[in-house]
Amino acid sequence: MRRKRVTSKDVAEKVGVSRTTVSLVLNNVRGIQISNETRRKVLETATEMNYVPNAAAQTLASSRTKAIGLVLTRTQHHIATDAFLPKIISGLLTTAKKQNIRILIDWVETEHHDSAYFELAHADRIDGMILSTPRLNDSALKALEGVDIPTVLLGRIAESNLPFVDVDNTKAAEKATSYLIGLGHKNIACIANAPSEYTSAPERVQGYSDALSRLKIPINESLIRYAEFDPESGYECMKSIMKNGDPFTAVFVASDNVAIGAKAALREANLRVPDDISLVGFDNIPWAEYSDPPLTTVQLPAESLAQTACTLILDLINGKSVNIKHQIMLDTELIIRKSCRPI
Amino acid sequence: MRRKRVTSKDVAEKVGVSRTTVSLVLNNVRGIQISNETRRKVLETATEMNYVPNAAAQTLASSRTKAIGLVLTRTQHHIATDAFLPKIISGLLTTAKKQNIRILIDWVETEHHDSAYFELAHADRIDGMILSTPRLNDSALKALEGVDIPTVLLGRIAESNLPFVDVDNTKAAEKATSYLIGLGHKNIACIANAPSEYTSAPERVQGYSDALSRLKIPINESLIRYAEFDPESGYECMKSIMKNGDPFTAVFVASDNVAIGAKAALREANLRVPDDISLVGFDNIPWAEYSDPPLTTVQLPAESLAQTACTLILDLINGKSVNIKHQIMLDTELIIRKSCRPI
DNA sequence: CTACACTAGTAACGCGTGTTAGTAACGCGC
DNA sequence: GCGCGTTACTAACACGCGTTACTAGTGTAG
Numbered sequence: 122m123r124r125k126r127v128t129s130k131d132v133a134e135k136v137g138v139s140r141t142t143v144s145l146v147l148n149n150v151r152g153i154q155i156s157n158e159t160r161r162k163v164l165e166t167a168t169e170m171n172y173v174p175n176a177a178a179q180t181l182a183s184s185r186t187k188a189i190g191l192v193l194t195r196t197q198h199h200i201a202t203d204a205f206l207p208k209i210i211s212g213l214l215t216t217a218k219k220q221n222i223r224i225l226i227d228w229v230e231t232e233h234h235d236s237a238y239f240e241l242a243h244a245d246r247i248d249g250m251i252l253s254t255p256r257l258n259d260s261a262l263k264a265l266e267g268v269d270i271p272t273v274l275l276g277r278i279a280e281s282n283l284p285f286v287d288v289d290n291t292k293a294a295e296k297a298t299s300y301l302i303g304l305g306h307k308n309i310a311c312i313a314n315a316p317s318e319y320t321s322a323p324e325r326v327q328g329y330s331d332a333l334s335r336l337k338i339p340i341n342e343s344l345i346r347y348a349e350f351d352p353e354s355g356y357e358c359m360k361s362i363m364k365n366g367d368p369f370t371a372v373f374v375a376s377d378n379v380a381i382g383a384k385a386a387l388r389e390a391n392l393r394v395p396d397d398i399s400l401v402g403f404d405n406i407p408w409a410e411y412s413d414p415p416l417t418t419v420q421l422p423a424e425s426l427a428q429t430a431c432t433l434i435l436d437l438i439n440g441k442s443v444n445i446k447h448q449i450m451l452d453t454e455l456i457i458r459k460s461c462r463p464i
Numbered sequence: 465m466r467r468k469r470v471t472s473k474d475v476a477e478k479v480g481v482s483r484t485t486v487s488l489v490l491n492n493v494r495g496i497q498i499s500n501e502t503r504r505k506v507l508e509t510a511t512e513m514n515y516v517p518n519a520a521a522q523t524l525a526s527s528r529t530k531a532i533g534l535v536l537t538r539t540q541h542h543i544a545t546d547a548f549l550p551k552i553i554s555g556l557l558t559t560a561k562k563q564n565i566r567i568l569i570d571w572v573e574t575e576h577h578d579s580a581y582f583e584l585a586h587a588d589r590i591d592g593m594i595l596s597t598p599r600l601n602d603s604a605l606k607a608l609e610g611v612d613i614p615t616v617l618l619g620r621i622a623e624s625n626l627p628f629v630d631v632d633n634t635k636a637a638e639k640a641t642s643y644l645i646g647l648g649h650k651n652i653a654c655i656a657n658a659p660s661e662y663t664s665a666p667e668r669v670q671g672y673s674d675a676l677s678r679l680k681i682p683i684n685e686s687l688i689r690y691a692e693f694d695p696e697s698g699y700e701c702m703k704s705i706m707k708n709g710d711p712f713t714a715v716f717v718a719s720d721n722v723a724i725g726a727k728a729a730l731r732e733a734n735l736r737v738p739d740d741i742s743l744v745g746f747d748n749i750p751w752a753e754y755s756d757p758p759l760t761t762v763q764l765p766a767e768s769l770a771q772t773a774c775t776l777i778l779d780l781i782n783g784k785s786v787n788i789k790h791q792i793m794l795d796t797e798l799i800i801r802k803s804c805r806p807i
Numbered sequence: 808c809t810a811c812a813c814t815a816g817t818a819a820c821g822c823g824t825g826t827t828a829g830t831a832a833c834g835c836g837c
Numbered sequence: 838g839c840g841c842g843t844t845a846c847t848a849a850c851a852c853g854c855g856t857t858a859c860t861a862g863t864g865t866a867g
Contacts, residue, residue, distance in 0.1 A: 177523035178823035201554035211544035521853035
């Protein structure tokens, strides 16, 4: 039952040429002379025999794996509740597929950063890697700069010279907060999307602070919390802010997913959105548009991010424009719905 | 700057033994005689030199890729809005990591099913594959049964003999619908999670029908719709049902993600949950617990599904218990919250 | 002393491909 | 008829590893 695998040797024998010829034809090697007749025959026979080149052999011979790695560094729980991952994957897949590149997903546990990165890079399993949501305290990032496979960060790290693709979190958060200020709000709470070692969190809080500072509104630290990606943490943060007692009329939650929980906490305290509290989110997940009331939020172009990162890494792998410092920031847009009102 | 890669030959030379010895020691081959002294030296030197075996070479020599494929067959849009993917990936990663197996994600477009499956399997890039959410009309499934790498379906296909892991969708849907009937509801609408070619959709509708039939409640086809995974389609389906005019007091939505949209449509029509309409969902995504009111829904063990599928495929790869027919159904549980009330 | 088992290794092949250096045949100008 | 360029290929090596068959040396029983 088990068909023997077809190799280029089999094809060569059937056509009556050498294996070299088969390889040359199938790889469409330039500047080499093969008669059209032979060329046609080889292509025909290969298709007919269902010949598929062995990936490992190709890799070994050419030292090209035709695969890139998507490396996740969060905890298992954070991966499972990540509302973004599908968009990232979708973006990567579409871009990679066009160039016939495969995507390898890997997960690096916190404790083993160094060795894990290292192994991946040196086992020659992938041509390049995309590192998702890096952290500030990621000691292995330095090591990465010394490693010899192209790497692109999905998210920014100020301390690192690695190429990255990100949105301008600070600017986006400032835009969102300024919108609230424009509506007359002065006491604005802020719940960050993630713990502060994930760079996007402090960046967004910075944007929030910038907006307040620019209009000389004092910053009240007791209105700021750091959530942990999921609704549950948003719920807890919101409750913690309310318990603290300092008055506020608006909340900027730097993640829609977290906002789901924050809203529940407000509801529990009989505070209505937007009548009592104005709410702005971040990410524009599908839920935002259909929530009650529809959530004003920052549109984050997740698929574009992934596509850009993918294109960049492929360029780096192919040695295109390597001398440029690739640090790309994508634009965001504030989508105004009905979760805020003037004070 | 670019360090030359370290091969087993380098290690062998440094220790002063043959490459064979290095290989035997590092792979811990049984029943072979190597002195403890040599063994120690080899291990030490390998670590010291940062030796990482080349994956392609290992694959070529052993015909084991140490990778499994997760094959997605939906459209790009459906992948991007899939609230489940993160859990599946998280489950796969944890299980695979324990055995030092990598995960390759691939996406097969509808038009190229046959050839794409075939290529993946025959390029020897993966040892086995997990096929996510297969469709009924997937003509290539038959071809797959003939292909010689182990395959596990994540989701069930009655027509196929392939091993699968799934939840008992019919039973789960019946449980949910029976709960509504138990509360006194008779006119119950049903919105399926996906188009009917995705097997889970008709299965869940079947469960819904079964529950009604068992209690002799007539089935009204005009209260049934098929959504397309996302909130938007849920919104449209709900509106379509209301427009139709047939009365109903409860809705069973076979996907929480779809329910997000359905709820918005009800709200727009000034119908309140649960006061006017009782609502039951399916999946128990994080949102369900924090929505207003908290949504009664079927708990779908996504991570367990993935872990089970992963374990199964690894067993198949390793030739364990191949003679058993592996068709595994996991249990679901109805989580009762506050989105339903007696009539 | 010989036969034989055991220890500790090694040489050499094969996996399937990409690629370079080389060659045989042929035409063509002088 | 000879030199030379062009066409159309091929032989052979390299990639880095797993693995099998073999060997040299040592102990040990008869």
